Amino acid sequence: MRWLAPFLVFWLLSCGGENTGKGGEGDAIVRLMEADSRGLDPQLVSDLASTRIAADLFEGLTRFDAKGQAEAGLAQSWQTSIDGRLWTFRLHPGLRFSDGQPLTAKVFEQAFRRIQDKRSGSPHGPLFGVIETINTSDARTVVVRLHTPFPQLPALLAHPAMAALPFHRIEAAGEKWAAERPLVTSGAYRLTEWRLSQQLTIEANPEWHGGTPRTQRVIWKPMENLNSAMRLVLAGGADIGSEYTPGRHHWLREHHRDIARNAPFLGTYYFAFNTRKPPFDDVRVRRALSMAIDREWIASKMVDAGNLPAWGLLPPGLDGGQSFKPEWATLSQKARIERARKLLGQAGYGRGHPLRFEIRFNSSTEHRRAAVAMATMWRELGVEAKLLNSEASLHFDSLKRADFELARSGWIADLPAPENFLAVHLSDSGPQNYSGYANPDYDRAVDLAMAEPDPKRRAGLMREAERILIADMPILPLYFYASRSLVSPKVRGWQDNPGNIHPSRTLWKVL
Helix, strand or coil, X not given: CCCCCCCCCCCCCCCCCCCCCCCCCCCXXXXXECCXXXXXXXXXXXXXXXXXXXXXXXXXXXXXXXXXXXEECCEEEEEECCCCCEEEEXXXXXXXXXXXXXXXXXXXXXXXXXXXXXXXXXXXXXXHCCEEEEEEEECCEEEEEECCCCCCHHHHHCCHHHCCCCHHHHHHHHHHHHHCCCXXXXXXXXXXXXXXXXXXXXXXXXXXXXXXCCCCEEXXXXXXXXXXXXXXXXXCCCCEXXXXXXXXXXXXXXXXXXXXXXXXXXXXXXXXXXXXXXXXCCHHHXXXXXXXXXXXXXXXXXXXXXXXXXXXXXXXXXXXXXXXXXXXXXXXXHHHHHHHHHHHHHCCCCCCCCCEEEEEEEXXXXXXXHHHHHHHHHHHHCCEEEEEEECHHHHHHHHHCCCCCEEECCXXXXXXXXXXXXXXXXXXXXXXXXXXXXXXXXXXXXXXXXXXXXXXXXXXXXXXXXXXXXXXXXXXXXXXXXXXXXXXXXXXXXXXXXXXXXXXXXXXXXX
C-alpha cells in the first residue's frame, strides 16, 4: 500500500473559536502518529507519517484543504489548454522561504528534475510519470506539459514531493540540509525540534504567504501501540490520534462518540491471485472463489468498523460514481455457492480432485481473520486452503518475486484518481502488479480513459476498465477501507473526508 496517503491523506481555514495564546504549550496541538518519521526530505520519503509532516512543512503549486480537495497553494491561479495537456501556473508575488530567501518558479523545475534523477533515490518517479516537462517562462510562471490529459493534476501537484524545496540550502549543505534547525521550509510551518522516537515540533513559518496559521505550534508524537495512543487521547494527553484498532470501534462510538471519527476512505482491501501459474491461471477458479465469499458478513461482522463490502476495485466517492457490482453479487449466498461449485467443476476440481493452495498474509490480526474467514467459506466447495503468515517485509518481498499463490494485498490512494488504482494492474506496471495480470483489452481500456480530457467521459471509461478487470478477477476485493481517528472536542476545523486529509494549518484548539 502506498501512502496515501499514500495522499491520498491532510487540511482548511474555518471560522469559530479563537486561539488566544502565542505558541505556548497549552495552545499547541499534539498529534499522534503510528511511527516516527523516517526523514524530512519529501522527495525521499514515502511512509505515511513522514508524508503528513512534510505536507505541514512544504507547500507546492497546489495544496489540500480540510475537505481533502486540491486548492491553490503557492500558485494563485492556473490555466489549462483545450487538450488538457498544458497547464500554466502563476505564483503569488513576493514568495519567500522561511529563511527569507526568494522563492521563484525555478524551484519547481528543479524539483521535477530531481525526482526524475535516479541518483537522487526518490521513489516518486512513477507517481509523476504523467508529467512530460516542467519549465518556467519567468520568475512567477510555471508551465507543466503532460504526456496525456490528467484532470487530477492539481491533486497530484499537492503531493509534498513536488513542493517548493529550498534548493539554495540543498546545494550548499547537500544531504545535511534536512538536519538544519530551524529547517528551511515553504509551507505554513518550519521544523524547530526533532527528538527521535519522542516528538517532532513544528512552529509557524514567519515568511509563509498565508500569514500566521491559527495554530502556531504543533507537536507530532510517534506511538506505535494504538491502544496506548487511544488511552493518551482519552486522558487528554494528546489532541489527535490518527488511528484506532477496529476492535475498539463500537466501544468508542458508545462511550466517546464526541471523540471517535469514522469515515469512508480511498482504499480497497483485497487479496491477489498469482495468475502466472496453476491453479490461478484459470479465470474460472478465480471467479468461483470470489463468488463464494460473503463480503457483507466480512465487512459488517468480521471487521465491523464502518467498512463497506467491495466487489470491485474503485472505492465509492472516488469520482462521484457508484462502486462496481458484478451481476452475480445480487444472488443469494446459496445461489453464489452453487454457481461457484459449477465453475470449479468445469475447471477440473471437485471431491475427487480438491483445489488446494496457500493463503499468504503479513502479520496482523486483521489479515489473519480475513484469511481464516475465506478458508472457512471455501470449505463448502471442498477447497483446502492453508495459511502462511510472515512479517511485512518478507511478505511483500515474496509478492514482488511472485512467490505465492493467493496473498494479502490492497491499495490506498496516492491521489484521488481512478487511474491510481487501475494502473497498478497494467501489464507493464512492473513488480507492483503482484498478480501478474496481463490483458491487452484492459491495457487499451485504461489507455483510452487516460487519453480522454473530458472529466465525465473519462470517469465512465475508467469504470469500463474496472469492469474488464473484475471480470478477469486477478484480485479478490473484500471491503473498502474506512478511516478511524480520535479527535478531541477541543480541536476545531476537522472535516472528515475520503482522503483522510487534515493539514495542521486548518486546525485549531479552543481552550
